[in-house]
Amino acid sequence: MKRVLTYIISVAAILFVWEMASIAVNLINHAAILPGPFDALSQVVKNAAELQRNFAASAWRLILAILISLAAAMPLGLVIGREPTLDRFFSPIIYITYAIPQVALILFLFVVFGTGSATKVAMVTLALFYQILVSARGAAKNIDEEYVTSVLSAGATRWQVYRHVVLPASLPQILTSVRVSIGLGIAFLYIAETRAALGTGLGSFINKHMLFSRDRAFAGIVAMAFLGLLLYMAVDVIERIICRWKYVKRRPLK
Amino acid sequence: MINVDAVTIDYGHGEQTVRAVENVSFCLEKGKSLALIGPSGCGKTSLLFALSGLLHPRSGTIRIDDEEVNTPRRDVALILQNAGLLPWKTVWQNANLSLLLNGDFPQQNAAEVLAHLGLDNVMTRFPAELSEGMKRRVGIARALSTSPSVLLMDEPLASLDTLTREKIQNLFLNLWHEHGFSLILVTHNIEEAAFLGSRIIVFTDRPARVSATIDNPQMGTLDYRGSTEFQGVMSQLREALEA
Numbered sequence: 001m002k003r004v005l006t007y008i009i010s011v012a013a014i015l016f017v018w019e020m021a022s023i024a025v026n027l028i029n030h031a032a033i034l035p036g037p038f039d040a041l042s043q044v045v046k047n048a049a050e051l052q053r054n055f056a057a058s059a060w061r062l063i064l065a066i067l068i069s070l071a072a073a074m075p076l077g078l079v080i081g082r083e084p085t086l087d088r089f090f091s092p093i094i095y096i097t098y099a100i101p102q103v104a105l106i107l108f109l110f111v112v113f114g115t116g117s118a119t120k121v122a123m124v125t126l127a128l129f130y131q132i133l134v135s136a137r138g139a140a141k142n143i144d145e146e147y148v149t150s151v152l153s154a155g156a157t158r159w160q161v162y163r164h165v166v167l168p169a170s171l172p173q174i175l176t177s178v179r180v181s182i183g184l185g186i187a188f189l190y191i192a193e194t195r196a197a198l199g200t201g202l203g204s205f206i207n208k209h210m211l212f213s214r215d216r217a218f219a220g221i222v223a224m225a226f227l228g229l230l231l232y233m234a235v236d237v238i239e240r241i242i243c244r245w246k247y248v249k250r251r252p253l254k
Numbered sequence: 255m256i257n258v259d260a261v262t263i264d265y266g267h268g269e270q271t272v273r274a275v276e277n278v279s280f281c282l283e284k285g286k287s288l289a290l291i292g293p294s295g296c297g298k299t300s301l302l303f304a305l306s307g308l309l310h311p312r313s314g315t316i317r318i319d320d321e322e323v324n325t326p327r328r329d330v331a332l333i334l335q336n337a338g339l340l341p342w343k344t345v346w347q348n349a350n351l352s353l354l355l356n357g358d359f360p361q362q363n364a365a366e367v368l369a370h371l372g373l374d375n376v377m378t379r380f381p382a383e384l385s386e387g388m389k390r391r392v393g394i395a396r397a398l399s400t401s402p403s404v405l406l407m408d409e410p411l412a413s414l415d416t417l418t419r420e421k422i423q424n425l426f427l428n429l430w431h432e433h434g435f436s437l438i439l440v441t442h443n444i445e446e447a448a449f450l451g452s453r454i455i456v457f458t459d460r461p462a463r464v465s466a467t468i469d470n471p472q473m474g475t476l477d478y479r480g481s482t483e484f485q486g487v488m489s490q491l492r493e494a495l496e497a
Binding site for chain 2: 152245246249
C-alpha cells in the first residue's frame with residue numbers, strides 16, 4: 001500500500017513539473033510548443049487503438065531483445081567471470097568492442113536484416129548484451145569463495161557450482177543491470193523505430209506526429225514511459241520471486 | 255585412521271611460490287579428536303583443505319582408511335568458518351546440500367539431525383533470518399546429514415560470543431560421543447583446542463610446521479573446563495605458542 005502511494009505521489013510530481021514546464025515554454029515562445037500532461041493524456045484516450053497497436057509492437061521487440069541478450073550474455077558473463085583462462089582471452093575483446101557506439105551500426109543492421117522488426121530487435125539486443133555481459137562477469141568474479149568451497153566440499157561438480165552458487169549469487173546484480181538496461185533499451189528502440197521510414201512501434205508513432213500534432217507525439221512518449229515502468233515493475237516482481245532470500249526480514253531468530 | 259605423511263603445501267608457481275605448510279606428519283586413530291592450533295594465517299586451513307581433498311599437497315601424502323585423498327570424499331564432512339551456508343537456500347536445503355548434489359543420501363537423516371539440533375521449526379527460513387548460533391547449528395546439521403566418519407572443522411566458532419561458543423563446543427562434544435566420528439578442528443583459540451582436542455598439534459607461523467604435540471587424554475566431559483588438567487593443558491599450549 002505504501003509502495004502504491006509512493007508511486008501515486010511520484011506520478012503527481014512528474015505531472016506537476018511537466019505542466020509548469022509546458023506553461024513556461026509556451027509563454028516564452030508565445031506558441032503552443034510543449035503540450036501539457038493533460039493534453040497528452042487526452043490524446044492517449046483518443047488514440048487508444050493506434051497507441052495500443054504500437055505499444056504492443058514496441059513491447060514485444062523490447063521484451064524479445066531483453067530475453068535474447070539475457071540468454072546470450074548471462075551464461076557467457078558468468079563463465080568468463082569464473083574461468084580465469086577465458087577471462088584473459090575475452091576481457092580485451094569485450095572492452096574493445098564495448099567502446100564501439102552500437103548506435104553507429106544501425107545502418108549496417110538495416111542492410112543486414114532489412115527494415116522490419118528484426119533490425120530493431122537486433123539493435124536493442126546489441127546494446128543490452130554488453131550491459132548484461134559486463135555485469136554478469138563482475139558478479140561472478142566477486143562471489144565469496146566460501147560458498148564455492150562449501151559446495152565443492154559437499155562433492156559438487158563444476159556444473160553444480162554454477163547451478164547452486166554462481167547463478168543464484170549473481171542474479172541480483174544481473175537483474176539490476178536488466179533494470180538499468182530497460183531505459184537504455186527504450187532509447188535504442190526509439191532510435192531504431194524512428195529510422196525505419198514506415199513501420200509500427202511507439203518510436204515510429206512519436207516521429208510521425210512530432211512536427212504537426214505534438215499532443216499525439218507526447219501521448220506516444222507517455223506510452224513509452226509507461227512501457228518502461230511496466231517492465232521495471234515486472235523485473236521487481238521477478239526478483240522478489242527468484243531472489244526471495246534477499247527480501248526476508250533480517251531479524252535474527254533466537 | 256588418518257595418516258598425514260610429510261605434507262608440504264605451496265601456492266603459486268616459480269618465484270612467486272608461497273609455502274603454506276611444510277613437512278607436516280601426524281596420524282589420528284579412528285574416533286579420536288585432534289586440534290590444530292597456530293597463529294592466524296599460518297597455514298592450518300590449507301592443511302584442513304588438503305585433508306578434505308580440496309587442495310593437493312606439493313609433496314607428501316594424506317590417507318584416510320588407507321585410501322589416498324585426492325578429491326572430496328563422501329565420508330568426510332567439512333564445516334567452514336562462517337558455516338558456509340548458501341544465503342539463497344533455506345535451512346532445509348542447506349542441511350540437505352549433499353543430498354541435493356549427490357542425490358543418494360537418506361533424506362530423513364538430515365530431518366533427524368535438524369530436529370535433534372532444535373532446528374525443525376526453522377526449516378523454511380533463510381540464513382539471514384537466523385542468529386549466528388543457529389547458523390552454526392545448520393552448518394553442523396549439513397555436515398552430519400551424510401553420517402561422516404571424519405568431521406573437519408575450520409575455526410567453526412570464530413566470531414561467536416563467549417556463551418554461544420561454549421554452548422556449541424558442548425554440542426560438538428556430545429555429537430562426537432554420539433556419532434563416533436574422527437574430529438579434526440582448526441582453531442587459534444587455546445581454550446577451544448584444550449576442550450575439544452584429545453591431542454593438540456601446535457604450528458609455527460607460516461609456513462606451518464609442527465612445533466609441539468600435546469596429549470590431552472582427560473578431555474571429553476562437559477565439566478572438563480573447570481578441572482585443573484584443563485588449566486594445565488591451556489598453560490602448556492600458551493607456552494608452546496609463545497616459544
